[in-house]
Structures are given as structure tokens and as C-alpha cells.
Amino acid sequence: MTRNIDRFKKLIEKANNIVITTHIFPDADGIGSEIALCMALRKLGKNAICINEEKLFDRYRYLDPDGVITNYNDSKDYFDKIDLFIVTDTNALPRIGKNVQELVLKSSELLFIDHHPCPKEIAAIHCVDSTKAATGELVGELIEALGVKLDKKMALALYTSIIIDTSSFRYPTVTGNTHRIVAKLMDTGISPPQAFNQINGVKQVEYMKLIGKVLSSCQMSPNGKVAWISLTEEEIESFGCETEDTHGFINHLLILEGIEVACMFREVGDKVKISFRSVNQTVDVGVIAQALGGGGHNHSAATIIDGNLAKVIPEVIEKIELMIE
Incomplete structure (x- = not known):
């Protein structure tokens, strides 16, 4: 990784017009990472901006006090020529959106900064480290490598990215290095309770009722190794909640005794999004998800997966049971 960091520093040194983006449906890790990196690059005098496919959700706006994030429609002509195009929290161009991909054609260099698994050929020339608990952890190291002092605004963005992508430090990818980076972020004066409350938001009673309804739908496989919940678009809407509010529901299943895989099935139009979590490292849900596309x-x-909940749930559960056996 040292070689990749050296290449990163050289790319930054020779670039002036820099565009940063993340995946098309960004979470706090992708957003926090791109914001903090953009702030750091501006401190170096770089002409840097974050251009995402869509506008930033209102719930994340507090992470961007300097307004470094814009969207494609509002900024597609911001640069005639891009010296460096950086993609955070994914290493696959199709995931950044059809329109933003066009900006890659205007760029002299492309760099992925990510912590998701990827082919070794990609990892060899990009800043991709799957041992990191979050992309925000890696970005924190890269900012330090540039000689930029982390400030409170950068720290809030990165701390938020890390607590969300580790489910508040619950995942096995959390290491001593994760906490060392977090310690440096806290040294800037950020408040962990405030950061946690800001990203999770203050909920209405309807949110609690939705959780109750969803968790009451919990089912388990006959062998007790797979547990799952499901929810429809109608349920989310009827309780006055947003899709973003439901992302953490699956983590409630992780306390169930004896399970190895937790699943959440969520209706998305004529498709079903399935989230997977593993309770321990004996089952690789990344491989399970890959087998399912x-x-x-x-x-x-x-x-x-295409289809409705009634069709998709039994088919997927049957496949998971076969895979873990």
C-alpha cells in the first residue's frame, strides 16, 4: 500500500483541476470520504470539487458546511479539462452513475480510493485496501500523507463515515488502526455523541412503530442459521419514513442466538434489494451476494433481484441454506 500512497501523492502534486465522486446511491462513508478529501485538497490550493450523479440528500448536508458537493446537472461544465478524477468508496465505474461517467472521458487520470474487494490488477495501481474498516479510515491516512492537518470539519465527515460503515465499530474489519485514526479525529474536538445523533437523526414515534412491525416479521430457517426480515415501499411510506431510515434494521438480527447469516429484503419497485450480514467470520456473505449477482x-x-417479495424470499433463503451447508 505504501507504493500506492506514493502514487497518490504524485498524482495530487501534479494535478490542479480535481473532481471527486462516489457511488450513485451514496452512504455516509462515500459522502464523508469525498467531502473530507475535497476540503484537504482545497487547503493545498487545488481546484477541487465533488460532483455526484444526484443532489446530496438533505440529511447529509450538515457534513458539507463548505458546500464542496454538487451534482452532475448543476456542474457538468465546471471544468473543460480534468487533471484527476477520484472515485471514493467503490472501484467500479458503472456504480458512479451514467452521467458522471462521462466526466471520466475529460480526465487525464483516474484513481479509485476504496476498501471493497477488487481484482489485484485494480488494487495494484489504485488506493484500494480491503483491510480498512471504512473508506473514511483510508482517506484519513491519505490526508495525513499529504501533510494536511485534520481539522474539525474534516474529522466530523470521516468519523461519521467510519461509525456508519462499521455499525458503530461492530464489524470484524475494525482494527487497532481504525481506532488510532478515530483518536486523531477526536483530537480535533468533535463530539462522538453529537456525531452519532446527527447522522442517525431524531426519530418520530412512527419510526419506532415501523421498526416494531418489521422486526415482528422476523423469520428463521429450520436449522436456525439464517434469519430475515422484509419490508415494502408501502410500509415505509405509510409510517412517514424514508428508505435511509431502514438501513440499520438488519443489525437488530445480529443478536439472535445461533444465526450465521442475517438478511433484509426490501421492495424497490419491481425488484427486491437484499442486504446480508454475517454474525461471525465462518460465513462470507460477500461470496453469497456475489453468487446472487x-x-x-x-x-x-x-x-x-428482479421480482416481488413473495417470490424472491423463499428462493433466496433456499439458496443461502445450500451455500452455508
Whole structure:
């Protein structure tokens, strides 16, 4: 990874017009990483901006006090020529959106900064380290490598990316290095309770009722190794909640005794998004998701399948049972 960091520093040194983006449906890790990196590059005098496929969700706007994030429609002509195009929290161009991909053609250099598994050929020339608990952890190291002092605004973005992508430090990818980076972020003066509350938001009673309804739908396989929940778009809407509010529901299953794989099936139009979590490292849900057309980490992964809940759930559960046996 030292060689990759050296290449990163050289690319930054010779670039002036720099565009940063993340995947098309960004989470706090992708957003926090691109914001903090953009802030750091601007401190170096670089002409840097974050251009995402879509506008930033309102719930994440507090992470961007300097307004470094814009969207494709509002900024597609921001640069005539891009010296460096950086993609955070994914190493696959199709995931950044059809429109933003066009900006790659205007760029002299492309760099992925990510912690998801990828082919060794990609990892060889990009900043991809799957041992990191979050892309935010890696970005924190890269900012330090540039000689930029982390400030409170960068720290809040990176701390938030790490607590979300580790489910508050619950995942097996969390290491001593993760906490060493977190210690440096906290030294800037950020408040962990405030950071946690800001990203998770203050909920209404309807949110609690939705959790109750969803968790009451919990089912387990006959052997007790697979547990799952499901929810429809109608349920989310009827309780006045947003899809973003439901992402953590699956983590409630991790406390169930004896399970090895937790799943959440969520209706998305005429498709079903399936999130996977593994309770221990004996089952690689990244491989399970890949077998079903998706991907991810060994402890957290997802896929999207055509069909409705009634059809998809039994088919997928049967396949998971076969795979873990």
C-alpha cells in the first residue's frame, strides 16, 4: 500500500483541476470520504470539487458546511479539462452513475480510493485496501500523507463515515488502526455523541412503530442459521419514513442466538434489494451476494433481484441454506 500512497501523492502534486465522486446511491462513508478529501485538497490550493450523479440528500448536508458537493446537472461544465478524477468508496465505474461517467472521458487520470474487494490488477495501481474498516479510515491516512492537518470539519465527515460503515465499530474489519485514526479525529474536538445523533437523526414515534412491525416479521430457517426480515415501499411510506431510515434494521438480527447469516429484503419497485450480514467470520456473505449477482464484504454485502417479495424470499433463503451447508 505504501507504493500506492506514493502514487497518490504524485498524482495530487501534479494535478490542479480535481473532481471527486462516489457511488450513485451514496452512504455516509462515500459522502464523508469525498467531502473530507475535497476540503484537504482545497487547503493545498487545488481546484477541487465533488460532483455526484444526484443532489446530496438533505440529511447529509450538515457534513458539507463548505458546500464542496454538487451534482452532475448543476456542474457538468465546471471544468473543460480534468487533471484527476477520484472515485471514493467503490472501484467500479458503472456504480458512479451514467452521467458522471462521462466526466471520466475529460480526465487525464483516474484513481479509485476504496476498501471493497477488487481484482489485484485494480488494487495494484489504485488506493484500494480491503483491510480498512471504512473508506473514511483510508482517506484519513491519505490526508495525513499529504501533510494536511485534520481539522474539525474534516474529522466530523470521516468519523461519521467510519461509525456508519462499521455499525458503530461492530464489524470484524475494525482494527487497532481504525481506532488510532478515530483518536486523531477526536483530537480535533468533535463530539462522538453529537456525531452519532446527527447522522442517525431524531426519530418520530412512527419510526419506532415501523421498526416494531418489521422486526415482528422476523423469520428463521429450520436449522436456525439464517434469519430475515422484509419490508415494502408501502410500509415505509405509510409510517412517514424514508428508505435511509431502514438501513440499520438488519443489525437488530445480529443478536439472535445461533444465526450465521442475517438478511433484509426490501421492495424497490419491481425488484427486491437484499442486504446480508454475517454474525461471525465462518460465513462470507460477500461470496453469497456475489453468487446472487451482487457483492460486498465478507461481513456485509447486498444484491438486487428482479421480482416481488413473495417470490424472491423463499428462493433466496433456499439458496443461502445450500451455500452455508
